[in-house]
Amino acid sequence: MGGGLRLEERELVERARRGDADAYGELVGRYAEIAFRTAYLIVRSAAEAEDAAQDGFVKAYIAMPRFRPEAPFRPWLLRIVANEARNRRRAGGRRQGLALRAASAGTEADPSASPEAALEAAENRARLLHAIEGLREEERLAVSLRYFLDLSEAESATVLGWPRGTVKSRLSRALGHLRERFRAEGGADG
């Protein structure tokens, strides 16, 4: 993200802090996807995630006067969304797992790979995803935010409300469990 984009976002944030709902709408548009996906990773239901993200955006708007403009906006916003998602998780209901997009020809990383190799790679991915879904909740969240949403450790700490050391240790334990599991199964390295 270049300096120019950050400057523009700071301006939008400042206008939203002063009650410019249209400026805030612009921010919502930019963050809608990551907010929804953050909520989805936590609550595992598309309907609940939609509500959590929407309510999170509304609450963030009201709380904007309390947002320190020099702080990064994204983790602050996603923390509010994550809290909404966590509240909904307690409410229960149908929980879905993440699925993998069906591989289609030409989208594989190595187009020259044999069909067998491509199939094996797809199977390994499915097993890895299944293993992640089977992790303890905090470890699953640590891995998901770091590797699926590409949030930094500091951002994950803010979003999840954990100390940074806790993010680090849960991430490390998660990776350890995954490695063990795949070593036992004969390796995921394709």
Next chain:
Amino acid sequence: MAEQRPAGDDLERALSDLAPRLAYPPTPDARAAVRARLGDGQRRGRVARWSGRRVVFAVAVLLLAAALAALALPGARAAVAEWLDLPGVAVRSTPRDPVPAAIPAGSGLVLGEAQSLAEARAAVLFRVRTPAALGAPDTVYVSPTPPGGLVTLVYKPRRELPEAAETGVGLLLLQFRGALLPQFIQKGLGPGARLTPVQVEGERGWWISGAPHSVIFQDADGRTGDDPARLAANTLLWARDGITYRLETALELAEALQIVASLR
């Protein structure tokens, strides 16, 4: 497994490789929905009956009494009278520490009836506005006594609405056609309470803050009483299109104005 690279690298690579291949549900259009809630309409959700502490309201015109000592400005009375040119609101000075004559509890007070928002809209002669940013109110009180009616929206404390220690609620919004009201509530501003003129919805308004202030009522016969259960938190007071609004909250002015901006 001699030529294996350290498992960590492979695993982390595999995880990063997995990320773009995840089939999330499609992202809903949050922008339209959020924008609509901030600018229009109601949030879906239940209107919960609030069975907490009962809050008693004196009904009708708000009368703001500014303690001249608190203002500490020469010629303040005239200035304040001009500023407080709100329908149904008159300015009266009060002693530094207002001590009202005691009168029997309940006398002169009218408890509004708790109703649904739809019933409240049908019961009063003005258009009831609600803050879209807060969703549906938890309880709605209506008093038919002032001509045209008075509606009070009550919001329970919640994350974005800290509990006002004085009233036990998250936020109150009263609205009524001020000019027609025969009774009034009088607010006594003791020392420590600040009165700040502020623009609200393009109109002149007032922000009262800094100290819990007692709500003193005076009925049409001129009797005054103090509701001991009734202290007011921060209050935003303004009028627009002939309707007087009073918003009570533990929030600060900027946040209160954000909520007002979502009134529809």
